[in-house]
Amino acid sequence: xxxxxxxxxxxxxxxxxxxxxxxxxxxxxxxxxxxxxxxxxxxxxxxxxxxxxxxxxxxxxxxxxxxxxxxxxxxxxxxxxxxxxxxxxxxxxxxxxxxxxxxxxxxxxxxxxxxxxxxxxxxxxxxxxxxxxxxxxxxxxxxxxxxxxxxxxxxxxxxxxxxxxxxxxxxxxxxxxxxxxxxxxxxxxxxxxxxxxxxxxxxxxxxxxxxxxxxxxxxxxxxxxxxxxxxxxxxxxxxxxxxxxxxxxxxxxxxxxxxxxxxxxxxxxxxxxxxxxxxxxxxxxxxxxxxxxxxxxxxxxxxxxxxxxxxxxxxxxxxxxxxxxxxxxxxxxxxxxxxxxxxxxxxxxxxxxxxxxxxxxxxxxxxxxxxxxxxxxxxxxxxxxxxxxxxxxxxxxxxxxxxxxxxxxxxxxxxxxxxxxxxxxxxxxxxxxxxxxxxxxxxxxxxxxxxxxxxxxxxxxxxxxxxxxxxxxxxxxxxxxxxxxxxxxxxxxxxxxxxxxxxxxxxxxxxxxxxxxxxxxxxxxxxxxxxxxxxxxxxxxxxxxxxxxxxxxxxxxxxxxxxxxxxxxxxxxxxxxxxxxxxxxxxxxxxxxxxxxxxxxxxxxxxxxxxxxxxxxxxxxxxxxxxxxxxxxxxxxxxxxxxxxxxxxxxxxxxxxxxxxxxxxxxxxx
Amino acid sequence: xxxxxxxxxxxxxxxxxxxxxxxxxxxxxxxxxxxxxxxxxxxxxxxxxxxxxxxxxxxxxxxxxxxxxxxxxxxxxxxxxxxxxxxxxxxxxxxxxxxxxxxxxxxxxxxxxxxxxxxxxxxxxxxxxxxxxxxxxxxxxxxxxxxxxxxxxxxxxx
Numbered sequence: 001x002x003x004x005x006x007x008x009x010x011x012x013x014x015x016x017x018x019x020x021x022x023x024x025x026x027x028x029x030x031x032x033x034x035x036x037x038x039x040x041x042x043x044x045x046x047x048x049x050x051x052x053x054x055x056x057x058x059x060x061x062x063x064x065x066x067x068x069x070x071x072x073x074x075x076x077x078x079x080x081x082x083x084x085x086x087x088x089x090x091x092x093x094x095x096x097x098x099x100x101x102x103x104x105x106x107x108x109x110x111x112x113x114x115x116x117x118x119x120x121x122x123x124x125x126x127x128x129x130x131x132x133x134x135x136x137x138x139x140x141x142x143x144x145x146x147x148x149x150x151x152x153x154x155x156x157x158x159x160x161x162x163x164x165x166x167x168x169x170x171x172x173x174x175x176x177x178x179x180x181x182x183x184x185x186x187x188x189x190x191x192x193x194x195x196x197x198x199x200x201x202x203x204x205x206x207x208x209x210x211x212x213x214x215x216x217x218x219x220x221x222x223x224x225x226x227x228x229x230x231x232x233x234x235x236x237x238x239x240x241x242x243x244x245x246x247x248x249x250x251x252x253x254x255x256x257x258x259x260x261x262x263x264x265x266x267x268x269x270x271x272x273x274x275x276x277x278x279x280x281x282x283x284x285x286x287x288x289x290x291x292x293x294x295x296x297x298x299x300x301x302x303x304x305x306x307x308x309x310x311x312x313x314x315x316x317x318x319x320x321x322x323x324x325x326x327x328x329x330x331x332x333x334x335x336x337x338x339x340x341x342x343x344x345x346x347x348x349x350x351x352x353x354x355x356x357x358x359x360x361x362x363x364x365x366x367x368x369x370x371x372x373x374x375x376x377x378x379x380x381x382x383x384x385x386x387x388x389x390x391x392x393x394x395x396x397x398x399x400x401x402x403x404x405x406x407x408x409x410x411x412x413x414x415x416x417x418x419x420x421x422x423x424x425x426x427x428x429x430x431x432x433x434x435x436x437x438x439x440x441x442x443x444x445x446x447x448x449x450x451x452x453x454x455x456x457x458x459x460x461x462x463x464x465x466x467x468x469x470x471x472x473x474x475x476x477x478x479x480x481x482x483x484x485x486x487x488x489x490x491x492x493x494x495x496x497x498x499x500x501x502x503x504x505x506x507x508x509x510x511x512x513x514x515x516x517x518x519x520x521x522x523x524x525x526x527x528x529x530x531x532x533x534x535x536x537x538x539x540x541x542x543x544x545x546x547x548x549x550x551x552x553x554x555x556x557x558x559x560x561x562x563x564x565x566x567x568x569x570x571x572x573x574x575x576x577x578x579x580x581x582x583x584x585x586x587x588x589x590x591x592x593x594x595x596x597x598x599x600x601x602x603x604x605x606x607x608x609x610x611x612x613x614x615x616x617x618x619x620x621x622x623x624x625x626x627x628x629x630x631x632x633x634x635x636x637x638x639x640x641x642x643x644x645x646x647x648x649x650x651x652x653x654x655x656x657x658x659x660x661x662x663x664x665x666x667x668x669x670x
Numbered sequence: 671x672x673x674x675x676x677x678x679x680x681x682x683x684x685x686x687x688x689x690x691x692x693x694x695x696x697x698x699x700x701x702x703x704x705x706x707x708x709x710x711x712x713x714x715x716x717x718x719x720x721x722x723x724x725x726x727x728x729x730x731x732x733x734x735x736x737x738x739x740x741x742x743x744x745x746x747x748x749x750x751x752x753x754x755x756x757x758x759x760x761x762x763x764x765x766x767x768x769x770x771x772x773x774x775x776x777x778x779x780x781x782x783x784x785x786x787x788x789x790x791x792x793x794x795x796x797x798x799x800x801x802x803x804x805x806x807x808x809x810x811x812x813x814x815x816x817x818x819x820x821x822x823x824x825x826x827x828x
Contacts, residue, residue, distance in 0.1 A: 117702055665728040
């Protein structure tokens with residue numbers, strides 16, 4: 001079955017190199033025995049030389065390979081060492097230096113998959129022989145490959161205008177490249193625009209955010225598309241075509257000066273569920289907040305009296321520049337970009353789901369976002385911290401941590417920001433009302449620059465800390481002093497007893513969740529998200545802002561819960577990655593691709609529906625299928641599906657894999 | 671090796687999740703039996719049922735197919751396609767007289783080194799209780815007869 005000679009009939013000249021990795025491999029595998037066995041047993045396949053060496057990845061080890069390639073005229077290299085994820089590139093580069101095509105080298109793992117996981121030296125040695133034999137059988141069928149080069153369009157699309165998206169856009173625009181920002185809401189700013197103070201420095205959020213928003217709004221390289229959503233993404237790295245739906249604002253931005261008279265005159269008040277977290281009102285024609293960028297308002301059709309009842313037009317009557325245009329319609333805009341940065345952020349965990357905490361049922365239980373608005377000087381109470389009745393200042397306040405996070409009933413993960421947020425709230429309540437403040441926490445997580453110092457500061461201010469998960473919040477008074485209060489039932493795990501603590505106000509430090517439509521977003525852009533719904537980065541440590549789809553980057557809490565400094569860092573990091581791409585002008589992509597042999601293709605179309613990247617196109621005229629190499633990501637699903645064997649894949653062809661199986665089982669064949 | 675039956679199991683892994691899980695098991699020095707030999711593919715969707723048949727025909731006693739968890743495939747949804755093929759393949763294999771326990775599909779994320787090692791250990795134990803497969807050898811059994819059957823007369827192929 002296995003062909004020992006190549007397609008052109010010549011026997012390959014193979015070099016095999018077995019690494020000791022100090023004692024990492026040699027401690028469990030008899031490396032010399034393996035190398036000797038390969039030399040004698042696999043000679044028939046064309047193995048000319050088989051060596052073992054202390055550290056193959058060292059420059060001396062690489063030179064050994066390079067010299068052998070030159071002196072012995074080797075045409076194939078097999079290295080038995082660590083995982084290809086670690087050093088495949090190292091040995092490929094060594095081959096290239098010796099003028100051997102890098103894809104004619106195969107790295108097989110005898111460390112992560114053998115010496116580190118097995119204990120019996122004989123068994124590990126036998127397995128190493130088998131695994132290297134698999135590599136030798138396989139490498140015979142390798143083809144010389146060249147990376148594909150794709151030009152990069154200099155423009156970038158940033159989806160989401162929160163702090164991460166703003167940072168990314170500004171970095172790119174300042175470097176001189178065009179950026180499109182798409183934001184679903186009428187203004188950029190994101191969650192940060194709702195906050196009053198930011199931990200741990202207690203900077204005013206608006207004071208540090210709005211200058212950046214203004215820069216975005218006025219930057220010559222930035223095209224701002226607010227009140228807009230991405231509808232379709234076509235193309236591939238370097239050359240995406242994105243269709244964006246610009247929802248009708250009913251305000252002509254050429255004439256609008258942002259004077260806000262329309263908002264004053266509009267007779268329709270609407271509860272603002274988004275920006276004011278349901279605590280305040282806006283009009284039917286509105287900007288979410290005074291410093292909104294852009295300054296032009298939008299008309300909310302569902303609540304506009306004119307759109308619902310056919311009469312009113314107060315805004316039109318009072319607009320001094322005739323900017324109101326009720327005839328506007330949604331439009332589709334198409335932009336071409338080379339790279340995309342997704343920074344769509346998070347949704348706040350809906351505290352109603354923890355029914356025992358009474359949010360939505362007990363008036364004076366607030367969510368963290370509600371408290372942000374309550375404490376914000378530009379918020380519905382002008383920054384006065386009062387109960388739901390709007391006048392009473394609380395005398396005792398309980399802040400509950402880990403609401404919806406670190407809880408098997410909801411989310412297992414830690415939402416990162418809630419501890420610091422709870423401490424910030426404690427400080428603000430203490431400072432503005434002098435109330436007694438309790439923090440109920442499971443573990444206090446303040447691991448970042450100046451965070452723990454802030455915790456110490458709040459401790460010194462006299463905030464009381466109770467370690468334990470709150471069991472229930474109730475208004476059912478049982479003991480004297482509980483009437484009219486909210487009673488927090490909690491097990492104080494440090495004191496080892498149950499406590500009932502009566503308070504006037506409860507703030508739930510809710511966790512962060514992926515956007516409710518995160519999975520649709522992932523699908524739209526062809527990237528993956530975890531079961532929770534957070535988008536998945538290329539590597540959790542070494543490649544945190546890239547994704548598995550070339551040309552698509554992620555920044556901020558779309559990837560997982562994050563505080564502001566980390567979101568800003570990620571926004572800048574994603575921009576740096578994109579800039580690197582743009583400046584290179586083109587990108588080399590791994591040549592692991594599927595292709596169709598038109599001669600063999602029967603036009604059955606079985607493969608057509610299998611590709612998630614729409615790389616497979618069917619030509620009706622010729623009745624054959626073709627694969628667009630620029631779209632193909634190389635998963636190989638279509639190759640496995642083709643009943644005619646007409647599809648083949650570079651790097652992982654049928655012949656390579658079948659030969660590898662033969663090699664792996666060589667020792668057991670007899 | 672001792673006289674006790676030591677099965678050989680071929681494991682198909684995907685480049686992004688299960689192969690990385692195997693890497694992680696190594697880095698964490700998690701121990702599992704040496705009976706498994708892994709093949710790295712880009713995706714579990716790449717697994718052609720032929721590979722599994724070939725492994726059995728060439729002397730493997732069991733085949734372990736691994737991939738990313740549903741919803742976490744790096745190629746979006748190709749592991750679902752692997753799942754579909756696996757279910758059909760398993761049925762065909764039992765009809766060919768290969769015990770269902772000789773082939774198994776396991777999801778393992780890049781963070782689940784310990785889980786993958788556990789699954790490998792379990793699989794090895796399972797195949798040990800089943801004993802050797804002893805399928806007829808491929809060579810000779812197949813080649814001559816099949817080639818004569820599929821030989822295309824020259825006038826047709828031309």
